[in-house]
Amino acid sequence: MAGSRFDAGWRVISASIAGPNHTSLGIENQDNLRAGPVGDGLHLLAVADGAGSQPRSAHGSRLSVDAAWEAANQVFARAPRTLAAWQKATDLYAQACLAQFDELVERAITPLRARPTATGVSSVARSEFATTLLAVVADPPFFSYVCVGDGFLVMERSPGGSHLVVPPPSDRETANETVFMTSAGRAHDVRTGLIVETGARGLALCTDGLIDGMLDVARGPDGTGHPYAPRDFDSYFAVFRTPGVDHSELSRKLQSKEFAASSGDDKTMVMAVHR
Structure with missing residues (x-):
């Protein structure tokens, strides 16, 4: 696939590491x-971020980002040229992410259900693929986002510094339970929107372990x-804007004792900085 207009001016750095709780138990990274x-x-x-309580959540989180990818190629096959077109595409993208995820999960479940078991019946539930999703389709100054669950x-911005533009759910919103891509009421809880920001100089998409x-x-x-x-969030963008700083530096940061102490969960970040 040809490069994007985004590629010309932005650098993307990503890292995903298993949390200390999973590492100690020999469990795979579910992000x-x-x-x-x-x-x-x-x-x-x-x-x-795959739900740690479900047996196929790592598979589910992979299907979730794949769904975001496939949906983006469908909805943005022609780039929107007006604000109204971007707003419409953003709404369609949220719907397409959910529909594409459902299709991918069904494809994954079908052969599993066909496998023989000791009792002759194989039962695989959608809930076993429980996962969150945070996706951004970028063509600066336009940024369409879709969020299901507790990513942020x-x-x-320049000027202005770092701002939490898509926060994780509040204490009250998560009092009952986290919403997943497999949740029955996800369509009512999906958060989606269009950010138009000419001064955007950095993006950081994070799972809840961060x-x-x-x-x-x-x-x-x-x-x-x-x-x-916090104000020092700016320093993360500044580090990876510096020529010569290797991508592996982000992995080392997420594996540090400081971050291990903050949460036992898996930790994943996709960061983009304007050069």
Whole structure:
């Protein structure tokens, strides 16, 4: 596939590491990511976090980012040229991500159900593929996003610095349970929108294992927590904007004792910086 317009001015760095809880138990990393050119000169950035309580969640997170990829190629086969066209495409993209995920899961389940078992019956449920998804289709200054679950997106602006533009769900929103791509009510909880930002200089898509290590929390009068991107988030973008800094530096950072202590969960980030 040909490169995107995004490729000409931006650098993409990504890393995904198993959390210490999973490492100690010998469990695989259940996060996945995907990034690259899609459609008519646009670029996809996507991360997904498989639910640790489900046996096929790693497979589900891989299908989730693959669904974001396939949906982007469908919806953005022709790049939107107006704000109205971008808004329409963003809504269609959210629907396409869900539909494509359902199709991929069904393809994965069908051969599994056909396998013989000791009882002669193979039962595989959709819920076994439970995963979140955060995807951005970028063609600066336009950024379409789709979020199901507790991923979050930080954008660096110039001027203005880093801002949490797609926050993880609040304490009250997650009081019942995390919404997954396999959840029955996901269509009501999917968060989607279009960001138009001429000053965008950085993007960081993160799974929830990075909430405690990357975000700070302000408490409102009622005690409700409101996460935000601290001022030093700018330094992450600055590091990878520096010529000569290797991509592996992000993996080393996520594997550091500092981040291990912040959360036992898997940690995945796709970062893009304007050169």
